[in-house]
Amino acid sequence: MSTRFDTRLKIPKTVNAAWLPLVIIAFWHLTVSAGWVDALFLPAPAVVVATGWRMLTEGDLLEKATDTLSVMFRGYLAGSLLGLAIGLVMGVSTFTRRSLDPIISGLWSSPKLTWFPLLLIFFGLGDAPRLILIALGALIVLAIHTADAVRGINFGYVELARNYGARRWDLFKKVYFPATLPQVFTGLRLALGRALTITVAMEMVTGEGGLGSIIWLAWQSFSTERLFVAVLLTAGLGTFFYGVLRLLEPYVVPWKATVGRG
């Protein structure tokens, strides 16, 4: 919804979204080039870009980023699917919901990373503990959102469909599935953010694997420009995938009112 202020100043959306980051980068450049801050602590933006390019062409940045994303997406997909299934059952069966609720709530509110050392002890240093923790993070988000969505289905629509002769499978296809889709999709979006956080955090803990390991090793060797490259790239990837899901939303749930987006 556009407010009075938006309608007065007609600024293109892209400009509106880009000006503040640009100002920050300009200010960042200024602080370094004016010598206000030691370049050892804060490398200039151009230096960061150059370092990034070198890491990409000569180093293993691409490999590391691919590693992070590959682990993240595998865990995310497995966890989301499982969470969806669990959420569906929790939404339909009160017994299951009440049984699982303490566990799900407990896991929801505990920082996922606290379980990581235990998983390392159980499963060793391979991909398994990472995948399990990422999947767990996604699973909980999806289970909660899906269960909520199923329980929130307006019974009026079920009655309406039945009135026209809909049977069990029709109800699932024509009512339950589409009615829950918007909230499930929101869950998928949130779970993706969680998956990235958990993935990178675990890499920082072990100093192995993808982008998180670059961040941790860069900190230990006091190489701030490498640190910046990895941090900004992680932020960029997170923003990118979030943006992709946002762009997909109108195609996945075209009936959701688009008023209020902007």
Next chain:
Amino acid sequence: MRLRCSGLSVEFGPGGRQTQALSGVSFDTREGEFLSIVGPSGCGKTTLLRALAGLIPPQEGRVERIPSHADVGDHVLLVFQERNLFPWMTAIENATFGLEMQGVDKGARQERAMALFERFGLRDREGAYPHELSAGMKQRVAVMRAFLSEPDILLMDEPFGALDFQTRLTLQQELLELWEQDHKSVVFVTHDIEEAILLSDRILVMSATPGRMIAEVDIPLARPRSVEKLFDEDLLLLKRRLAGYLGFKVQPAEPAFQRT
């Protein structure tokens, strides 16, 4: 199909504190008849319709379905007052939902729906989602869906209750035209006396708390009818009579209570 409703009583609410929604309601519908039920808000009209549709069980009495040669199957269809369309389906998907459930193939059901869409001013709106349609258009789609799925008896629960005056007139006119095609058996619930007179062959009047039948009025107006009829002077007598049943009369002023 005809419905025979005998001694119907329905109670609502948690045990011990039940309120009676319907009390001993009996009537028959007739084949090919447009029957309206009028009454004040809260007289149990909606409850009655839901009981007729078999959605709620009565505590006493029963609803019988009496088949007739005109029946296609055993289909009692209820058009709700609101939340009639699935938000996730386009107008045409909503309109053809009944046909889809009956297994009519896509081409045939699109064709039948589009004919109605064009006739009733919804051309080019078939791909719109309900949130993109006006209240009048939504209800028009709901009514079309009901007629398209050709139930044996159609129950309508104040389908035009939430519409403004002009939209209401348009939809009433369209309903008259749709009904004129095959004189489907209809039970139409409304609190609008004029609407009931315009549409019906017969009107049943209910009183409130608990809902009881208090009068039956035949409407001897010629068919086919049009909404023009609403503005005829000869309707005044009917309106006055129905308003009287509903408790509206000009009375001499009386003291609120008398001391004795």
